[in-house]
Amino acid sequence: MAVDYPDLVVVGAGLFGLTVAQQAAELAGARVEVIDVRDHIGGNAYSYVDEETGAEIHKYGAHLFHTSSPRVWEYVNRFTGFTDYVHRVWATHDGEVYPLPTNLGTINQFFRAHMTPAEARALIAEQAGELAGQDPKNLNDKGISLIGRPLYEAFIKEYTAKQWQTDPAELPASIINRLPVRFNYDNRYFQDTWEGLPVDGYTAWMERMVADERIHVSLGVDFFDASQPYNKDALRAAGVPVVYTGPVDRYFDYALGDLKWRTVDFREVRYDEGDHFGCPVMNFSDADVPYTRAIEFKNFNPERRESQNPDRTVVWEEYSRFAERGDEPYYPVNTDADKELYA
Structure with missing residues (x-):
């Protein structure tokens, strides 16, 4: 038929x-x-x-x-x-919570200062100049050259190691092109017109x-x-x-081989409280926390509070790793070898 x-x-x-x-x-x-x-x-x-x-x-x-x-x-x-939700991210480092992406609030809190935008810009430029004149040999060098060693080591280095399951000193510099730093107190994650x-x-x-x-x-x-x-x-x-x-x-049935992907595993945790983090997404920058971030879904929709349980909340912890066949492929690794294979 x-x-x-x-x-x-x-x-x-x-x-x-x-x-x-x-x-x-x-x-x-x-x-x-x-x-x-x-x-x-x-x-x-x-x-x-x-x-x-x-x-x-x-x-x-x-x-x-x-x-x-x-x-x-x-x-x-x-x-x-669409709701009027505006995405903002927070990061826990060394027992403190900071706003991300790195902005003037992050910088002043981290350095225990009250710098103006110009003063903060000058400080970051000075710290990022540590490797001036050198070609970055790895992701570590690239990160330092972009935002300086103190901020890189606080918020990027160990977080990246968890994402990639690899010491950033062993990762290629090409993985990152820029790290956003805002010299104002704007902590919106996205800068698009509509959100x-x-x-x-x-x-x-x-x-x-x-x-x-x-x-x-x-x-x-x-x-x-x-x-x-x-x-x-x-x-x-x-x-x-x-x-x-x-x-x-x-x-193509992997005829030329496998492209490299990263995937994410989730661990669900439920709490006997209405709100655990007070925000939708909390990053964990330090190596002593095995997951990269936690998502508290209730906080994406505060307009629904009346229909939500005031005494219980659910959080998903994210664990990043390299994908194998059969996993959900979330993010392409996109190394030079991957680009060549794809082409």
Whole structure:
């Protein structure tokens, strides 16, 4: 029996894949089949409400929407409204909590000073000049040359070692190009024109994107499983256009080898209190804390306090490591060898 193939198959029901599907249906009148091996839409931005606490859990780590593109902002607002959430991050170092990215407040607190912007700028320039005239041999050198040794060693060095499971002295300098330092008290994490979180969650937003009779979504479908109707070989043989949004090395069956990725493991902790950190994201800069950061999801949505449990909260601790096959590939390592392999 012949398969009635659609005009387009999109592999991956994340934000990019769903945007392709929505636009193909709307602008070209295409019949689109969206498939995903997971049991939900939304890709890594998928979220759900935790029944005990009322917190909206971002299953694959914190996702914050921000853009400076009027076109993008107009488009996404067709499918969701946004809260007035502004992302701010705090870091615990040596028993104190500091604002990030590094700004005048961070600098004055760290150095126990009350410097003006000009004084702080001069100090950081002096400290960053420690390695002036030298080509950075590794990430350590690069970090010092960007923000000076004291701030680098306090907030970057050990945090980076946890992220990469490697001493920064053994990491290439090319991993970082810049480290933001603001010589004012602006501790907003993003500097984009528009920012916020979808008012009723990421999943509801993305469900509305595909609420079109020309779009069909099939979950639990493995593109690489030859026994399933929308598989790579069958679609290629039938000449069906495919937009693939997964890891590119997997698409080619690792024929040239594996690209390097980092992944994240989460440990869930529940507390008998309404608010544990007082903020959504707390970084832990020091090596004696094994995780890089903790996310307290309730604090992303203070406008929902009335529907949240005032006596319980949930926190996810993040542990970064190199990914192996079968892991969720979160971040490309993007070494020179990876770039060459990708090309």
